[in-house]
Amino acid sequence: MEIKCPRLVMSATLRTIDQKTISALFGDKPNFILWMEMTRRRITIDVLITGNPTAAITKRIKKDLKKDPSMKIIWYTNSKMKAEESLVPAAENVLNELKLPGEVIPLTGGSGIMDKVFVTDAFGRVADEIDNDPADSPHSVDPIYHLPNIVVMPATSAANCGVSSAKCYRSYRLGPPPSMYDLVQEMGRDDRVGDLPPGANRYKIHLSVPLFVSLYVRVMSVTNKAERNKQLVGNYEVLTAIMIPTTCQNSSMEVYFEEDSEEETKHPCGDFCSYCSGRVQNHSGKVKKNTTIDLFTSDLFNGKSPTFGEVLKFVKANKRKIYVTGFVPKTLAGQFHGLFLQLLAAGILELDVETAQTKNVGLDKLLSKHIVVKLGSQNTEEGVSGLAILQPAAWVGITTC
Numbered sequence: 353m354e355i356k357c358p359r360l361v362m363s364a365t366l367r368t369i370d371q372k373t374i375s376a377l378f379g380d381k382p383n384f385i386l387w388m389e390m391t392r393r394r395i396t397i398d399v400l401i402t403g404n405p406t407a408a409i410t411k412r413i414k415k416d417l418k419k420d421p422s423m424k425i426i427w428y429t430n431s432k433m434k435a436e437e438s439l440v441p442a443a444e445n446v447l448n449e450l451k452l453p454g455e456v457i458p459l460t461g462g463s464g465i466m467d468k469v470f471v472t473d474a475f476g477r478v479a480d481e482i483d484n485d486p487a488d489s490p491h492s493v494d495p496i497y498h499l500p501n502i503v504v505m506p507a508t509s510a511a512n513c514g515v516s517s518a519k520c521y522r523s524y525r526l527g528p529p530p531s532m533y534d535l536v537q538e539m540g541r542d543d544r545v546g547d548l549p550p551g552a553n554r555y556k557i558h559l560s561v562p563l564f565v566s567l568y569v570r571v572m573s574v575t576n577k578a579e580r581n582k583q584l585v586g587n588y589e590v591l592t593a594i595m596i597p598t599t600c601q602n603s604s605m606e607v608y609f610e611e612d613s614e615e616e617t618k619h620p621c622g623d624f625c626s627y628c629s630g631r632v633q634n635h636s637g638k639v640k641k642n643t644t645i646d647l648f649t650s651d652l653f654n655g656k657s658p659t660f661g662e663v664l665k666f667v668k669a670n671k672r673k674i675y676v677t678g679f680v681p682k683t684l685a686g687q688f689h690g691l692f693l694q695l696l697a698a699g700i701l702e703l704d705v706e707t708a709q710t711k712n713v714g715l716d717k718l719l720s721k722h723i724v725v726k727l728g729s730q731n732t733e734e735g736v737s738g739l740a741i742l743q744p745a746a747w748v749g750i751t752t753c
Contacts, residue, residue, distance in 0.1 A: 356380075359378065361374055361382075364390060364536065364537070364540060364609075365390075365532075365533045365536050365537055365609055366609070367608070367609055371385065387610065389606070389610065390536075390605070390606050390609045390610050391602070391606055392536070392539055392540055392543070392602070392605075393550070393602050393621050393624060394543050394546065394550045394551070394553060394624075395539055395542050395543050395551075395553045395554065395555055395624070396551045396552075396553065396554045396555070396624045396625075397539060397554075397555050397556075397557075397601060397602070397624065397625045397626065398554060398555070398556045398557070398625075398626055398631065399556075399557045399559065399594045399595070399626045399631070399632070399635065400556060400557070400558050400559070400686070401558075401559045401560065401635055401686040401687070401689045401690040401693065402558060402559075402560060402684070402685070402686045402689070403560060403684070403685030403686060403689065404560075405526055405527070405558035405559065405560050405563060406438065406439075406442065406526060408558055409427065409524045409526060409556075409558050410442050410443075410445075410446060412524070412556070413425055413427070413443065413446055413504065413522075413524065414446045414449065414450065416521075416522055417446065417447075417450055417452060417503070418450055420521070421450070421452055422478065422519055423503075423519055423520075423521050423522065424475060424478075424502065424503060424504075424505070424517045424519045424520045424521075425503065425504045425505070425520070425521075425522045425523070425524065426504075426505050426507055426511060426515070426520060426522070426523045426524070426538070426541050427439050427443065427504060427505065427506045427507065427524045427526065428507055428508070428509075428511070428523065428524065428525040428526065428529075428538055429506065429507075429508060429525075429526040429527060430508065430526075430527050430528075430530060430566070430567055430570065431508070431566075432460040432461055432462050432508055434526070435458045435460050435506040435507060435508055436458050436460065436462075436506070439458070439506035439526070440456050440457075440458055440506055443456040443503075443504035443506060444456045446504070447503060447504070452503065453501065454500075454501045454502065454503035454504075455474075455500040455501060455502050455503065456502070456503065456504045456505070456506065457471055457474070457475075457500065457502050457505060458505065458506040458507060459471045459472070459475075459505055459506075459507045459508075459510050459511045459515070460506075460507065460508045460510050461508055461509075461510050463510060468510065468514075471502065471505070472514050472515055473499070474499050474500050474501070474502045475502045475505050475515060475517050475520075476515070476516050476517045476518075477499065477501075477517075478501075478517070478518065478519050509530070509534055509537075511538075511541070512534065512537035512538060512541075513537070515541055516541070516544050517541075517544065518544055518545045518547065520541055520542055520544060521542060521543075521548060521552065521553050521554070522542065522553070522554055522555075522556070523538050523539065523541050523542050523554075523555045523556070524556050524558065525538060525555070525556065525557040525558065526558055526563065527558075527559065527560075527563035527564070527566065527567060528557065528559060528563065528564055528567060528587065528590055528591060528594070529557070529590050530567065530571075530583065530586055530587060530590070531583075531586035531587070531589065531590060532586065532589055532590055532593065532605065532608055532609075533586075534590075535557075535590055535593075535594075535605070536605055536609065538555065539555040542554070542555055550624070551623075551624050557594060559594075559595075559689065559690075559693060560689050561660050561664060561689045561692050561693060562660070562720065564587075564591065564693060564696070565660050565703065565720050565723050566720060567587060568584075568587070568703050568723060569718050569719065569720055569722075569723060571583045571584055571587060572705060572713055572714075572718055573713075573714065573715060573716050573717075573718050574714065575714045575715075576714075577714070580713075580714070588696075588697065591693065591696060591697040592697045592698075593605070594626070595632075595635060595690075595693050595694050595696075595697040595749075596632075596694050596697045596698055596748070596749030596750060597625075597626070597627040597632060597749065598627075598748060598749050599620075599627065600618065600619075600620040600621050600625055600627055600628050601621075601625035601626065601627050601628075602618075602620075602621040602624065602625050602628075603618035603619075603620065603621070606618060632749075633751050634687075634690075635687070635690035635691075635693070635694060636687050636690035636691035636694050636750065636751065637675055637676075637679040637680075637681060637687040637690070637691070637751065638675065638676040638679040638751045638752065638753060639674050639675055639676065639679075639691060639750070639751070639752050639753075640673070640674060640675070640676055640752070640753060641747060641750075641752035641753070643673055643674060644674050644752075645741055645742065647666075647670055647673065647674065648727070648741060649727070649739070649741065651666075652666050653726070653727050657704070657706070657724040657725065657726050658724065658725055659721065659723065659724055659725065660692070660703075660720075660723065660725055662725075663692060663701075663725050664685075664688050664689065664692060667688045667691060667692065668685070668688055671688070674691075675687075676753055691750075694749070694750050695750070697749075698740065698746045698747065698748075698749065698750060699728040699729075699730055699740045699746060700727070700728055700740045700741045700746050700747075701725055701726070701727065701728055702725070702726050702727070702728040703723055703724075703725060703726075704723070704724055704725075704726050705718065705722055705723060705724070706722050706723070706724045708722075709722040727739050727740070727741055728740040728741075730743050730745075730746055
């Protein structure tokens with residue numbers, strides 16, 4: 353008689369399509385499925401666009417730890433090298449400047465299983481537990497090992513599973529999360545025990561155009577075309593959700609993952625997301641739509657495919673024409689980057705690989721300088737393909753006049 357081994361699959365980010373994939377792998381349908389409400393509404397999700405996101409995050413981490421030295425922080429990035437070679441020393445400088453005891457240890461895909469267990473355990477412990485564990489404590493480690501007090505943990509998606517600390521009140525993200533799965537998992541590292549008031553825990557995404565282009569380059573270097581296209585879809589789903597939301601971002605995330613859930617049945621979170629708080633309007637400032645259309649179609653993209661750097665320079669050079677009086681950025685570059693990213697999310701602009709480098713798609717030879725920008729296309733209401741920049745529907749979510 354055949355006896356089946358019980359199997360349990362559980363995740364906060366499991367969609368219907370994932371359930372079907374798992375069933376196919378097991379070669380069997382599940383006997384029981386339980387869908388529960390996916391809500392993280394005690395955590396404030398915020399999006400900030402700057403010309404130098406690393407410096408902006410470093411400044412905020414310093415402010416956080418100065419206010420609460422016992423806090424633990426995860427600093428996410430899409431690059432193992434960035435985490436280990438750039439974010440670690442930046443965070444160590446913060447601890448040195450504040451004269452705080454503790455360590456900065458990264459957790460990335462390059463960490464071996466033993467390293468991950470060790471770092472995960474250390475991050476999950478607070479200083480009192482490390483200092484005062486009795487010898488017979490179930491948490492005790494071999495005396496030969498020193499369990500460090502990790503204050504800041506630079507990390508990639510390797511930290512999305514198993515990492516939990518009662519004192520983790522902040523997760524910072526350098527660059528866009530690769531997918532909605534990553535966004536929700538990273539956000540879920542905060543507020544593990546609910547000891548702070550609603551909104552006090554924060555998940556902050558810091559963006560710039562080069563960071564999104566860097567992610568695009570990484571995806572375009574993926575060998576398998578189907579996987580490459582899947583990842584691109586995930587990238588743009590996130591970009592749309594965080595840059596041009598048209599409803600509460602918490603509601604959108606819940607509907608994305610919950611079974612048989614509809615947006616109309618959800619209530620807004622209040623002010624715990626950038627849409628409900630109105631902060632989304634600061635992403636790009638207020639622009640003149642018709643003037644922007646004229647400048648882009650007749651000048652910037654008239655028979656040309658500029659680089660992303662050239663687009664940013666063009667927007668900056670024409671800022672008094674593009675931006676509404678009173679909304680012209682004066683010193684900060686963030687709103688130039690914000691407008692670019694919103695136009696990308698809307699499909700008004702598209703990234704592409706320059707013709708001379710298309711032979712390197714699927715290889716690890718692509719660089720950011722090989723990426724060009726083009727005007728995107730969308731179907732009109734009549735079903736005819738045309739420039740997205742000319743379609744009123746494409747501008748929804750961008751503050752214009």
